[in-house]
Amino acid sequence: MTKVFSTSSVHSVTITPEVLSKKVCRNIINQLDADYKVSHLGNLRLAYDGRKSAYTAGPLPFASKEFVVKLIDDDGGARRERQFKVSIKFAAKVDIHHLKEFLQSRQSDAPHETIQALDVVLRSKPSVDYVVAGRSFFDKSFGFGRLPEGLEYWKGYYQSLRPTQMGLSLNIDMSARAFYEPLYVIDFIRQYLNLRDPHRGLADQDRAKVRKVLKGVKVEANHQGVRRYKITGLSNQPVRDITFSVDGTERMTSIVNYFREKYNIVVQYPLLPALQAGSNSKPVYLPMELCKIVKGQRYTKVLNGRQVAEMLKATCQRPEERERGIMQATNNYNHDPMVEDFGLGVRNELTTINARVLQAPTIKYHGSGQHSTVDPGVGHWNMIDKKMINGGRVDTWACVSFSPQVDPASFSRLVIDMCRNKGMAFSANPLVPFRQAHSRLVEKTLGDIHRESTTELARGGHPVNYLQLLIIVVPDVPGHYGTIKRVCETDLGIVSQCCQPKNAFRPNRQYLENLALKINVKVGGRNSVLDLAVRRRIPYLTDIPTIVFGADVTHPQPGEDSSPSIAAVVASMDWPEITTYRGIVSAQPHRKEIIMDLYTEKEDPQKGIVRGGMIMELLKEFKKSTGHKPGRIIFYRDGVSEGQFNQVLLDEMDAIRKACTSLQEDYLPRVTFVVVQKRHHTRLFPAMHNDRQTTDKSGNILPGTVVDTHICHPTEFDFYLCSHAGIKGTSRPAHYHVLFDENNFTADAIQNVTNYLCYTYARCTRSVSLVPPAYYAHLAAFRARYYIEDDADLRSTTDGGGTREQRATEVRPLPEIHRNVKNVMFYC
Structure with missing residues (x-):
C-alpha cells in the first residue's frame, strides 16, 4: 500500500448543469475518464463517489481544470446527446498517516474522510457494473425470482470498509432487494x-x-x-x-x-x-x-406479509451456503485495475477470530411444579411440568370471535385450562356471554362488550371493577389487528389477547403454552426469573437496586412524510429479578432520532416550571413498585447508527441526568449507556460447519457466543453477542457499544449481564437475539404506530395541506393509553 500512503489525492467535482441522479453522474465521469485519461489526467483513473468528490492514486497534472463531456443518452429511446461541463479541483491529500495512527490506537478520533476515500476506491467498479442501493450492489446474475403483487427480488452483496483491531477490514455480506417486475x-x-x-x-x-x-x-x-x-x-x-x-x-x-x-x-x-x-x-x-x-427499478415501499415471507423463503441461506456466496463476491477486488492503482489488496479468505461461549443461566419456576428450575439446552427449554413463578389472577374476562370457523366458548376453555395448568388463577366463567361477530363490526362489537361489562360490574360482587382480559379471535382477512389494539388500549382501557383463526381453529399444546405466557404478563404475572438473580449472585445487577431501561425510535415507512416518528422507553419494575417492564410511548417530529420526551420542562401559569418526562415517570414507578430508589441505571438504546452515537449520547445522557436531579438535587445514580445494533452485516460462521460440538441444529454458532477482539473497534468498548439459537438461515449477532460507563463494567460483566437478560424474554421459552428491554421498546413503539395508522393511511391517499417540512414538524400527541393497560406489559 505504499503508493496510496504517499500520493493519493481528493478532488472536488462540479457538474453543470446540476445532475441529481448518481447513475448519470457516474456515466458522465466515466465518459470523462474515457475521453481525457491519457491526454489530461496523467493516465490516472478517477475513483468517483457519485456526488462531489473524486480520488486519484497520484497527483493530477493540474490544480483545477474544466472539461466538456458529451454524453450519448440511448437509455431506451431516441439517441440524444447532452453536454456537461465538469470542473475538477484539487482539494487535499488523503491523510493516510492519521489512519495508521488511529489503527495503532495512537489517535482517538477516526479519520472518516480517509476511510471514505478507500471505500470509494473499492466500490468504484461495482457501482458501475451493478444496481446500487445504499452500500449494497444488486444484479440478476447473482440470482433473482418472483414475489407476489408485481414484484421480483434480486440478489447481491453488501460492502463496507471498517476500521477494526486488525486494521482495515472489508465487511461483505449477501443481500437481497425487491424490484418492480418489468411488466406492462x-x-x-x-x-x-x-x-x-x-x-x-x-x-x-x-x-x-x-x-x-x-x-x-x-x-x-x-x-x-x-x-x-x-x-x-x-x-x-x-x-x-x-x-x-x-x-x-x-x-x-x-x-x-x-x-x-x-x-x-x-x-x-x-x-x-x-x-x-x-x-x-x-x-x-x-x-x-x-x-x-422499466427493468431494474428498486421497490422502496414496505413489503407486506406475503412478500416478506416469499422473500425470506427464497433468500434464506444456511451458514455454509452464505459463506460460499461471500467468498464469490470477494473475488472481484483483486482483478480491479482501480484497486491495483491505489496499491490496495483484499485477502481471499475470511478472517479467523477467537470467540467464547458464555454459560446459560438457570431459569427458576414456581416450587409447586414438578420441576422448579431448568438449565436451558442450546438456547431453549420448555414448560413441561413447570408452573409460572408468579401466576396472574384473572377474575373478569370475555371472549369474542370474529372468525366463523372458531367457536369462542370451546377455544377459551382450552386457553383457560392451559393458563390454570401453568399456575394462573382464572375464573371459570366469562363476565359477559361469549360472542361471535362479523369482521365488519369490529369497533361496534368491542364497544358493546365494554358497555355490557361496565353494566355487569356496576351490579357489584366482583373482586375487581374493570374487565381484566378480552380474548379476541381476529377476522380471517388481515387488516384488523391495529384497529383492535387502538380501540382496546386507548378508547376502552381493555387488555386484549389476539389470536389468529388458523392457530385457534385446532390449537396445539405449544400454541396454547405461548398464549398462556403472553396472557400471564399482560395481567401482571411473571413467567420465570433467573435463579442467580433471586440469590443476588449477578455482579453489577443484583448487588444494589438497579433499573434497566430499553429505548427505541421507530420511523414511518419510506415515502410517508406526514407521520411522526414514535419513541418508546421501557424500564424494569422489579428488583432483583428484572423481568417485568413498564412502557411509555411518545410521538415526535418526523424521522427525529433523539428521544425528545426523556425529560421535559413546561411552563404552568400556577405552578411555574413543571418538570417531567419518560425517565422521571419510570423512576417514580420503580420506587413505588420495589420500595427502592435505583442506585444504578443500565440504559440499552436501540436503533442508533454509528454516525449518531455522539449526539444521542450527549442529548439523552443529559436528559437522564436532569430527570434524576429533578427528583432530588443530589440524586446521581451511576449510568451505563449501551447502544445495541441488529441492522448490521457482520456474520459469524463456525470454523467447522459440521462439528456438532460447536454448532446448533441449524448449523449456526452456539448461543452465548461472544466476540470482543479482532473485528471490534480499535479504540471503543464494543462486542458482538449471539445470544440465540438459529432457526432458519444464518444467525445475526447483536452488536453492543458501551458509549458511557460510570459503573466501571468489565467486559466479562457487561457481556454476562446482557446474555443473562436475553433468557428473561416473556413471550417464549428461548433466549432471544436482542436484549429484552430493547426488544420490548421496539414492540411498544411498533404498537403505538397502530394508534395513528388509520389517520396516516387516510392522509397518504390525499394531497394534504402545507409543505413537506411543515407536515413533518407538526406532531400530534398519541392517544393516551389507559392506566390499567399501561400498568402491565400490554405490548407483549
Whole structure:
C-alpha cells in the first residue's frame, strides 16, 4: 500500500448543469475518464463517489481544470446527446498517516474522510457494473425470482470498509432487494390489486393505492418508438373521459380517439384511469396497457406479509451456503485495475477470530411444579411440568370471535385450562356471554362488550371493577389487528389477547403454552426469573437496586412524510429479578432520532416550571413498585447508527441526568449507556460447519457466543453477542457499544449481564437475539404506530395541506393509553 500512503489525492467535482441522479453522474465521469485519461489526467483513473468528490492514486497534472463531456443518452429511446461541463479541483491529500495512527490506537478520533476515500476506491467498479442501493450492489446474475403483487427480488452483496483491531477490514455480506417486475402496467395492477376484471375500472380507494405505488416509477411506451416517462400520478377520470386540444387548436379530442386515429391503437380498458407523466400544468396522459415498467427499478415501499415471507423463503441461506456466496463476491477486488492503482489488496479468505461461549443461566419456576428450575439446552427449554413463578389472577374476562370457523366458548376453555395448568388463577366463567361477530363490526362489537361489562360490574360482587382480559379471535382477512389494539388500549382501557383463526381453529399444546405466557404478563404475572438473580449472585445487577431501561425510535415507512416518528422507553419494575417492564410511548417530529420526551420542562401559569418526562415517570414507578430508589441505571438504546452515537449520547445522557436531579438535587445514580445494533452485516460462521460440538441444529454458532477482539473497534468498548439459537438461515449477532460507563463494567460483566437478560424474554421459552428491554421498546413503539395508522393511511391517499417540512414538524400527541393497560406489559 505504499503508493496510496504517499500520493493519493481528493478532488472536488462540479457538474453543470446540476445532475441529481448518481447513475448519470457516474456515466458522465466515466465518459470523462474515457475521453481525457491519457491526454489530461496523467493516465490516472478517477475513483468517483457519485456526488462531489473524486480520488486519484497520484497527483493530477493540474490544480483545477474544466472539461466538456458529451454524453450519448440511448437509455431506451431516441439517441440524444447532452453536454456537461465538469470542473475538477484539487482539494487535499488523503491523510493516510492519521489512519495508521488511529489503527495503532495512537489517535482517538477516526479519520472518516480517509476511510471514505478507500471505500470509494473499492466500490468504484461495482457501482458501475451493478444496481446500487445504499452500500449494497444488486444484479440478476447473482440470482433473482418472483414475489407476489408485481414484484421480483434480486440478489447481491453488501460492502463496507471498517476500521477494526486488525486494521482495515472489508465487511461483505449477501443481500437481497425487491424490484418492480418489468411488466406492462395493466398486468402489474392486476397482480397488485388482485384485479379480476380491469374492464370495470377502479374504485377510488384502489386508484389511490395504484397512484401511491407507481409514483416516481419509469415506464416505456412504444407507440411512437420507444420512449420513457416518469409517472407523476394518475388521472382522476377514466381514459375515455379525458379530452385535450389537438396541437394547440380549438379542436378537442379524447385520448381514446387520439390513439385510434393517430396510431391505429384501440384502447382496451377505457374505464381505467390514465397514467400521468409531466407536470400538473402540462400533463401527459398514457393508457396503462401501452406502458411497460422499466427493468431494474428498486421497490422502496414496505413489503407486506406475503412478500416478506416469499422473500425470506427464497433468500434464506444456511451458514455454509452464505459463506460460499461471500467468498464469490470477494473475488472481484483483486482483478480491479482501480484497486491495483491505489496499491490496495483484499485477502481471499475470511478472517479467523477467537470467540467464547458464555454459560446459560438457570431459569427458576414456581416450587409447586414438578420441576422448579431448568438449565436451558442450546438456547431453549420448555414448560413441561413447570408452573409460572408468579401466576396472574384473572377474575373478569370475555371472549369474542370474529372468525366463523372458531367457536369462542370451546377455544377459551382450552386457553383457560392451559393458563390454570401453568399456575394462573382464572375464573371459570366469562363476565359477559361469549360472542361471535362479523369482521365488519369490529369497533361496534368491542364497544358493546365494554358497555355490557361496565353494566355487569356496576351490579357489584366482583373482586375487581374493570374487565381484566378480552380474548379476541381476529377476522380471517388481515387488516384488523391495529384497529383492535387502538380501540382496546386507548378508547376502552381493555387488555386484549389476539389470536389468529388458523392457530385457534385446532390449537396445539405449544400454541396454547405461548398464549398462556403472553396472557400471564399482560395481567401482571411473571413467567420465570433467573435463579442467580433471586440469590443476588449477578455482579453489577443484583448487588444494589438497579433499573434497566430499553429505548427505541421507530420511523414511518419510506415515502410517508406526514407521520411522526414514535419513541418508546421501557424500564424494569422489579428488583432483583428484572423481568417485568413498564412502557411509555411518545410521538415526535418526523424521522427525529433523539428521544425528545426523556425529560421535559413546561411552563404552568400556577405552578411555574413543571418538570417531567419518560425517565422521571419510570423512576417514580420503580420506587413505588420495589420500595427502592435505583442506585444504578443500565440504559440499552436501540436503533442508533454509528454516525449518531455522539449526539444521542450527549442529548439523552443529559436528559437522564436532569430527570434524576429533578427528583432530588443530589440524586446521581451511576449510568451505563449501551447502544445495541441488529441492522448490521457482520456474520459469524463456525470454523467447522459440521462439528456438532460447536454448532446448533441449524448449523449456526452456539448461543452465548461472544466476540470482543479482532473485528471490534480499535479504540471503543464494543462486542458482538449471539445470544440465540438459529432457526432458519444464518444467525445475526447483536452488536453492543458501551458509549458511557460510570459503573466501571468489565467486559466479562457487561457481556454476562446482557446474555443473562436475553433468557428473561416473556413471550417464549428461548433466549432471544436482542436484549429484552430493547426488544420490548421496539414492540411498544411498533404498537403505538397502530394508534395513528388509520389517520396516516387516510392522509397518504390525499394531497394534504402545507409543505413537506411543515407536515413533518407538526406532531400530534398519541392517544393516551389507559392506566390499567399501561400498568402491565400490554405490548407483549
